[in-house]
Amino acid sequence: MEKKIKVFAPATVANVGPGFDIFGLALEGIGDELEVSLRDDSAIKIHPIEEYENLPTDPDLNVAGVAIKALLKELDSQQGFEIVIRKRVMPGSGLGSSASSSAAAAYAANELLGSPFSKKELVRFAMEGERATSGKAHADNVTPSLLGGFTLVRSYGPLDVVSIPYPKELYVAVVHPQIEVKTADSKRILKREVALEMAISQWGNVAGLVAGLASGDFDLIGRSLEDHIVEPIRSVLIPGYAEAKHQAIVSGALGCNISGSGPSIFALTEGKATAEKVARAFDEYYTDLGIDHKVYVSGINAEGAKTINKLAEKV
């Protein structure tokens, strides 16, 4: 077994249009890095997080600590860990920041313990990290962050996560307008009941999106990337949302919607060139608005959580 490992788990886009609480996809190039090492005692020690000193280092409050403790509990293990978190996904961005740390932590601990669990099995530990930060053990970000690709959380009882096939030429353009939207606030404004007619229209789009992804039908993907239930409510919290979406569509995006609970906005495209064009349009628009922002262009990250390197000799 290794004693120390450096791992990466990607940022993610959850919901992906109609799939509120069920769909997610993993991004390339952006994600949290963790250095995790085995300790000789049973302590879980989390170093203060660079640039985010307000994030907790108490392992019962920090998502990485919570995820690792959930894994250890199932193994009935007293193993201690030392954790250095390098956050590259800004908390509150809507790009699965907490999920990225949770997934990376569960993945790293599992690797250091000789991989007793599959990546799919790690989802339920990483979910506990989500519970620590949002009050609910969501799996829609941690699943793609662990598994990569485009994923479905079909069910929570029992937990059933599924990888959805998707075409290689699918790309994502993302803009993160740097305003603060707390996930908990964003959940609170949702209605607890929906009209049956609207729910039917939503699951029609959910079915269309999966069919379009599986068959590589980009037009169908675009037509299905609609959400009449959550987008109308959450989009009002994102300045410039309607115009940003319009800019994405006229720049050739298949569709555009809110990433997770926002404020990030994502667009899907056929091919990288179009994603770059959409990203430029996002950039120009938010520059004109005078709102600080970041843009990303990414393929779908097929790999998910991964080892960057092993930092110490085998023991």
Add this chain to the structure above:
Amino acid sequence: MEKKIKVFAPATVANVGPGFDIFGLALEGIGDELEVSLRDDSAIKIHPIEEYENLPTDPDLNVAGVAIKALLKELDSQQGFEIVIRKRVMPGSGLGSSASSSAAAAYAANELLGSPFSKKELVRFAMEGERATSGKAHADNVTPSLLGGFTLVRSYGPLDVVSIPYPKELYVAVVHPQIEVKTADSKRILKREVALEMAISQWGNVAGLVAGLASGDFDLIGRSLEDHIVEPIRSVLIPGYAEAKHQAIVSGALGCNISGSGPSIFALTEGKATAEKVARAFDEYYTDLGIDHKVYVSGINAEGAKTINKLAEKV
């Protein structure tokens, strides 16, 4: 052009578990047959229907007449037709009886007029037949009856129907307990609002079903064949439903649910032998209950509406 044609359009299973109002599949071997011929005048004449003398022959009330008139209206045509309907799908069975006649009529008229429309385009005319019988222009039965296969009605505005790939070894066992459940009654008892949590669980299953069909993952198809919204309400109208479903599952079915608005019950299986076993279990159970019933074993009908033969010389 032909002057007279004999056509077949299959019976169908709508909803298919979680896909209320969006999914449908076409059955083999069971469906309505229509003989349709061109008249020299502009009259639409429907012969009295054998065994179903109470079905209307007025073309403004009969679903076949309504579907053909909708097609003629779009063509701005005054062409008359003579229609003989041989119903093999019992009305009120939950197997798309009216849809089968509507689809066959639209298909036959289109063939006799030189095929101005594709099968997909015929959906919107056949839907008008559904409007005549149920008050709403549903497309979930007419789409698979026309196109064959496993279909999705993604949207009504605009109408967007999609063929979903499915594995060849997918089979269907059906039992039709011959009690009367009117579709209109069955619709009326549904709630108009659903809890968001329940809707999320439903679209998780919708996504899982499409993913399972597209990738040939029979286990996933089975796990996804759940419906927590409509089944609990409608199943109470079907005597013996819970036990019939239990019998299907213990006989090896992937899943079992209500066909359309019932009272027919369908089960999906991997392979024909299991479908036959499930059909025997259905048969024995309803025989024991003393309820008249029919059982069917079928693959998925890939072809949909088709010409059986051309009955007159070309003109």
